[in-house]
Amino acid sequence: MKRGEILEYPYYGTIKRVIEGETADYEVIIYEGVMDEHMVTDEEGRTLQTASYIISIPLTKNENDEWIVPLKGDKITLTRYGETFDLVVDNADPSQIGGVSIYAARNTW
Numbered sequence: 001m002k003r004g005e006i007l008e009y010p011y012y013g014t015i016k017r018v019i020e021g022e023t024a025d026y027e028v029i030i031y032e033g034v035m036d037e038h039m040v041t042d043e044e045g046r047t048l049q050t051a052s053y054i055i056s057i058p059l060t061k062n063e064n065d066e067w068i069v070p071l072k073g074d075k076i077t078l079t080r081y082g083e084t085f086d087l088v089v090d091n092a093d094p095s096q097i098g099g100v101s102i103y104a105a106r107n108t109w
Contacts, residue, residue: 009034009058013078015070015089015102027075031057031068037078053087055102059094069094070102 015031036056055076060068069092070076076087087104094100 009036009056011035011037011078011080013055013076015057015068016075016077017071018073018075030062030070030074031060033060034058035076035078037080051106052090053104053106055087055104057100057102059098059100067094069100076102076104 012033013035014029016027017030018025018027034057038054038056039051040054041051055078057068062068070089072089072091074089076089078085078087085106087106089102089104091103092100093103
């Protein structure tokens, strides 16, 4: 990336889903690639609160030719400028212009 260049998806991350197995649950990566984030929680002074984010990813298909749209409870790990943090999906909304808006909350600090 060149100085001053603005990218639509400047960060990198993964989205994982927990699958219930017969003997144990396991995680699968449903998306790995570029993403963007925007914190939408208003600051409320010194009150500790959970931050809410909108995560954007391109609308793509998986190897089974199915659209990748995260579900409530899926886990996002996002890396931004060397900082990695975790989020949990609340909802997701694909658009006709080729993206997915994911509403998520900060899982860990």
